[in-house]
Amino acid sequence: MKTREEADSIGKKMVPATAYYGIQSLRAAENFKITNLKIHPRLVRALALVKKAAAISNRDIGLLVERKARAIIQACDEVAGGSLQEQFIVDAVQGGAGTSINMNMNEVLANRAIEILGGSKGDYQLVHPNNHVNMSQSTNDVLPTAIRIATIRMLEEVVDEVGRLEEALRDKSREFDDVIKMGRTQLQDAVPIRLGQEFSAYASAVSRDRERIAASIDDLAVINLGATAVGTGLNADLEYVNSVTEVLKEITGLSLQQSENMVDATQNVDALVGVSSVLKTAAVNLSKIASDLRLMSSGPRAGFNEIDLPAVQPGSSIMPGKVNPVIPEVVNQVAFQIIGNDQVISMAAEAGQLELNVMQPVLVYNLFQSIEMLENALETFIDNCIVGIKANRERCRELVDRSVGIITAINPHVGYETAARIVKRALEEERSVKDIILEEGILSAEELKKILNPFEMTEPGIAGKDLLDI
Numbered sequence: 003m004k005t006r007e008e009a010d011s012i013g014k015k016m017v018p019a020t021a022y023y024g025i026q027s028l029r030a031a032e033n034f035k036i037t038n039l040k041i042h043p044r045l046v047r048a049l050a051l052v053k054k055a056a057a058i059s060n061r062d063i064g065l066l067v068e069r070k071a072r073a074i075i076q077a078c079d080e081v082a083g084g085s086l087q088e089q090f091i092v093d094a095v096q097g098g099a100g101t102s103i104n105m106n107m108n109e110v111l112a113n114r115a116i117e118i119l120g121g122s123k124g125d126y127q128l129v130h131p132n133n134h135v136n137m138s139q140s141t142n143d144v145l146p147t148a149i150r151i152a153t154i155r156m157l158e159e160v161v162d163e164v165g166r167l168e169e170a171l172r173d174k175s176r177e178f179d180d181v182i183k184m185g186r187t188q189l190q191d192a193v194p195i196r197l198g199q200e201f202s203a204y205a206s207a208v209s210r211d212r213e214r215i216a217a218s219i220d221d222l223a224v225i226n227l228g229a230t231a232v233g234t235g236l237n238a239d240l241e242y243v244n245s246v247t248e249v250l251k252e253i254t255g256l257s258l259q260q261s262e263n264m265v266d267a268t269q270n271v272d273a274l275v276g277v278s279s280v281l282k283t284a285a286v287n288l289s290k291i292a293s294d295l296r297l298m299s300s301g302p303r304a305g306f307n308e309i310d311l312p313a314v315q316p317g318s319s320i321m322p323g324k325v326n327p328v329i330p331e332v333v334n335q336v337a338f339q340i341i342g343n344d345q346v347i348s349m350a351a352e353a354g355q356l357e358l359n360v361m362q363p364v365l366v367y368n369l370f371q372s373i374e375m376l377e378n379a380l381e382t383f384i385d386n387c388i389v390g391i392k393a394n395r396e397r398c399r400e401l402v403d404r405s406v407g408i409i410t411a412i413n414p415h416v417g418y419e420t421a422a423r424i425v426k427r428a429l430e431e432e433r434s435v436k437d438i439i440l441e442e443g444i445l446s447a448e449e450l451k452k453i454l455n456p457f458e459m460t461e462p463g464i465a466g467k468d469l470l471d472i
Contacts, residue, residue: 183195313325
C-alpha cells in the first residue's frame with residue numbers, strides 16, 4: 003500500500019496515500035478501539051454543515067481567501083451529501099472531548115479541498131486542516147453545535163413515528179369502542195371497561211410523549227457556535243461570531259439561535275439530558291403498552307385471549323403452532339436499553355468539569371442509539387403489531403359475565419352486604435353472579451340487562467339509575 007508521511011506536534015506517521023483522513027485521525031483510530039462503530043453519519047453530515055457555515059463567514063469577513071473558501075465549501079457539500087463517509091475512521095466513543103471527531107472532519111475536508119484545487123493529498127500548504135478548515139473554531143463549539151443539529155433532525159423523524167402510533171391507537175380505540183371486557187387492577191378483576199377505552203388511554207399517553215419530544219427540540223436550537231474553546235470567543239473575529247449562526251441557520255433551515263451566555267452553553271449539556279429524559283418517558287409508556295398487549299393476548303386457550311396479535315413468525319422450534327408476541331417483546335427490550343442509556347447520559351452530563359464536558363462522545367453515542375432504536379421500535383410496533391390487532395369479542399364478554407367484578411355495578415341496587423354475600427357464593431360454587439341473583443329473585447332478567455349495559459357500566463354514573471328505589 004502506498005503511503006504519505008504526515009507530521010503533527012507528537013511526531014511523524016505514515017498515512018495511506020489515498021486516504022482523505024490524516025495523521026491525527028489515524029492516531030485516534032489506533033488509540034480508541036472501543037465500540038467498533040464509527041462516527042454516526044448524521045453527526046458527520048451535521049458537522050460538515052457547521053464547517054461550511056464557518057468557511058462562508060470567514061470568507062465574507064475577509065479572513066479566508068475566495069479560492070480556498072470555495073474548495074472547502076464544495077468539500078463540505080459533498081460530505082454533507084453523504085460522500086466520503088468511509089473516511090471517518092475514529093471510534094464513536096473516545097477521549098479528548100471529541101477533538102478526534104473534529105480533526106477527522108478537518109483533515110477530510112482539507113484533503114478533499116486540496117484535491118479540488120488540483121493538489122495532492124497531504125499538501126497542507128494549499129489547505130490546512132487547522133489553519134483554514136478549523137479557522138475561528140474549536141472542537142468545543144463546532145461539535146456541540148453539530149450534535150444539536152443532528153439530534154434535531156433525528157427527533158423530527160421520531161415525532162412523526164410517534165404521531166403515527168398515536169393515530170393507529172386512536173383507530174383501534176374507535177374500532178373496539180363497543181367491546182366490553184373486564185378491567186383489572188393489581189391483575190385482579192375490577193369493573194368492566196371497554197377495550198376501546200383502553201386503547202384511547204394508550205393513544206393519550208403517546209400523544210403526551212409526542213408533545214414532550216417536540217418541545218425538547220426548542221432547547222436544542224440554542225447553540226454556542228463562535229464560543230471557541232471555553233465560551234469567550236478567543237481567536238474568533240467579532241464579525242464572525244456575530245454572523246456565523248445566521249449563516250448556519252440559512253444553510254440548515256433550522257430555527258437556530260446563538261446562546262445569550264456562551265460560557266454556559268459551552269460548559270453544560272442539560273438540553274441533551276432533557277432529550278434523553280423525554281425519550282426515556284416515551285420508552286416507559288411504550289413498554290407498559292407492550293406489556294398490556296402481551297397480557298391481553300396471552301393464551302390462546304389458557305390465558306386472557308382477549309385480543310389476537312398478528313402472527314408474524316413461528317414461535318417455537320419444538321412446539322408446533324406456537325406463536326409468540328415477539329413485537330411487543332422487542333419493544334420492551336428497546337425500552338430497557340433506552341432507560342439504561344439515560345443513566346449513562348445523566349452520568350456523562352454530570353461529569354462535566356469547569357468550562358467543558360469532555361464526556362460528550364459517550365453521551366452522544368447513547369443518545370443517538372436511543373433515538374434510532376426508539377424510531378425503529380415505533381415503526382415495527384405500528385406496522386407489525388398495532389394495525390393488525392383483532393378483538394376476541396365473545397371471549398371478552400364471556401370473562402365479564404363470569405367475573406364477580408360486575409357486582410360493583412349491581413351494588414347500588416342490592417346493597418353492600420347482599421352484594422358481598424352473592425360474590426362469596428359465586429366464588430364458592432363457581433357460578434356467575436347473574437345466575438345467583440336470578441335464582442334468588444333479587445333482580446329480574448330485564449333489570450339485570452339494563453344495569454349491565456356495557457356503556458352504562460363504563461361511563462360515569464350509576465348503571466340502571468332509574469331502577470333505584472330512592
